[in-house]
Amino acid sequence: MVGCGFIRSAGCSCTPALRFTPEGLPLGLTAAKFWTRTKFKGTNALKRRINPTRVPIEEKESYRWLENMRQSAALLGEPDRLVHIGDRENDIYEFFCEAQAIGTHFLVRTCVDRLAGDGDHTIADEMSEVSVQAIHRVAVSKDDHADIELRYRRIQVLPPIGKQKRYPPLSLTVLHARECGAPEGRAPVDWRLITDLPVTTPDQAIEKLDWYAQRWKIELFHKILKSGCRAEDARLRTADRLANLIAIFCILSWRLFWVTMINRAAPAASPKLALTDDEIALIDHLAASRNRAPMGRTLSDYLTQIARLGGYLARAHDPPPGNIVIWRGWSRLMDIKIGANAIRSTYG
Template identity: 30%
Template sequence: MTAEWAVAELQFACLGDRRRQKRLVRIVSDLASQPHATMPQASGDWAATQGAYDFWSSPRVSSDAIRQAHQRSTIERIKVHPMVLAIQDTTELNFTHHPSKKGMGHLDSATSRGLKVHSVFCSSANGVPLGVLHQQVWARDPATIGKKHSRNQTETKDKESQRWLTALDATQKVMPESITVLTVADREADIYDFLATERPENSQLLIRAYHNRQVKNSDGTKEVERLQGAIAKVPIAGQLDLELRANPQREARKATLNLQATTVEILPPQSHPHHQNLQPLTVQVILASENNPPTTEKPVSWLLLTTLPINGFSDLVQCLRWYSYRWLIERYHYVLKSGCGLEQLQLETAERIERAISTYTIVAWRLLWMIYESRHHPELGGDTILETHEWQALYCTIHGTPIPSESPPTLSNCIRWIAKLGGFLGRSCDGEPGVKTLWRGWQRLHDIAGTWKLVSTHSPPDVKPDFVKKDVSKA
């Protein structure tokens, strides 16, 4: 279904053998066509299935080489944007239910086994996914279970938290100098060494604060105050209305946020091993706190640290909007695990799983890109993502007619129709389709389009396939 796209996306792949590159293109194409399917289902036959497993099992295939191919294509997409967001986050793949797998480490629960994955997911300043810039996969040493270490006396480079600094360095190395990159991260990235990392002029930070750090007193005295106290003294700059989505912890509601911002100098933590040699860090602090929240709900409160200049209320709102795009990497992890079924893969070792992660990463990004691209550029033609027989089969199935339109439908319509095949109702109260209905619909479209192409090829020119009349009644 997506062979042409897969060829273009992987044009920079360097796997040491053209046959391996061809196999990678085939695997990505098959998985992108049916992201929710098992490997045998997506491959279509035993030969292709065995080829995929052999590819992931081969020591001649480097996970880094797969990632670098996608990274280079991502950088090409980045080049047309003056500013991009590099969103960092960590997830875990739980393989406790597969005890025979080799190379697994303990997860956040000592009784769980699996792998940790830290990624840099890149998007445009408008929130359109552009690709994965960096990814690190590792297994924790089982020998460390139950052992306590003094975190305050251990340098960051010797901690697992070094991953945030490593990813920042990797991002800055590949980012063109003419493009501003804003690294966005949650509270786990509130690390003094991360904030203090040397950055080029085109690299900025936007993270959610976790620690109530010591800051220089704003009145010029030598007395030290805390971050939360410093921002609480600042007058409210304005208010922002925010539509909160429903989640397991709350119902959907409209929240009014009070916005405050100031500049502070963060003092080096006294527990840092090199405390005496460190200097204060100048950052902007933003506090978005809910005004008059419902008594039964937990109030919204975001405390953000950024190196971006804030010269007015519009800058405040923009920073909040950019931080809200951190949700994209949560969606990316959701697609990897629930959509692509990474935790169900029947691969025996960590090395093989890592090669599969590198491959599925491309598939997960592509699925998210289609959704957000359709929202920001709905007028684009559906042939941006679909071949002719695919959009024709989609059109006829949805409209219950054997005669397709003369021109491709819009990208927005195609995405909504594919999601409809996956269970999206499309009512006025339903909003935009999500990834779950899209990957379900994509798999169903694969079957419908295959039948359409087969029947169209073997039908007289004036006869159109009419199987879609029966299919649409089930949609």
């Protein structure tokens, strides 16, 4: 699966695409589109004078979603195995058409009630006729859950009126997931998803919900990029320099995110999966200097030691370390490593 997001620094904006497994393990970056605006103020007033549906997609900022999809599909080489996941900003009819043209798939949270069927009604009209086909319970938080009503149907979706000569109708699956009742203290879960993939059973509908839930991983990646690397605080003077810096930060942020998630996906793996021999030896030395019992030799044991450097308490009932403590611990480990290398080169 491939998910996209958005970050801005000193006028230079970046939309990275991150590839991850259905279980949520980030595998790497597949694309990154850098762009700038010529105008920041008055854009809302401009929308009131110009109908956005009449503007070619190539002239819009949202064209970056199509470019990232093309680049990701070309890089990975098997577009039919990819599912491009996007939020409501990615609800673009041209995106749906382009996905079918290059033979890939998409799952997008929709915000537009498009024309459907023969054009005399909308998607919402047609979905209102669909009865509840399943109820699925999901965990919202540690102490909260939600019972979700699932409705789904294959619908012929029409392009916007101003673009019907350029783009064909598409046969797409619309999936509505709405929480039963109104919970206290939070808004009810209400997802309206659209995909080119078939959904004919409750299990397939639940699978698509689980896939879309993984889209939140791109927000965690952005948290590392913005809070850890402080990418938005960069004050370089040219767009080229900012683009180079953010590109490096993207790779670093993915690496730290991957380290956090691989600790949960494969805790019993060898530490060499994520660490060099020098880093393993350094962590062994740090653990021995604390006069503690001999530590284990798994990947989880070593990453826990790194997280402890970042403030992780490692109590018996604590969850696995998260991105923040891994980031802090990794920064301290790199400082210690630089010091150790300096001492080794000076004193042997």
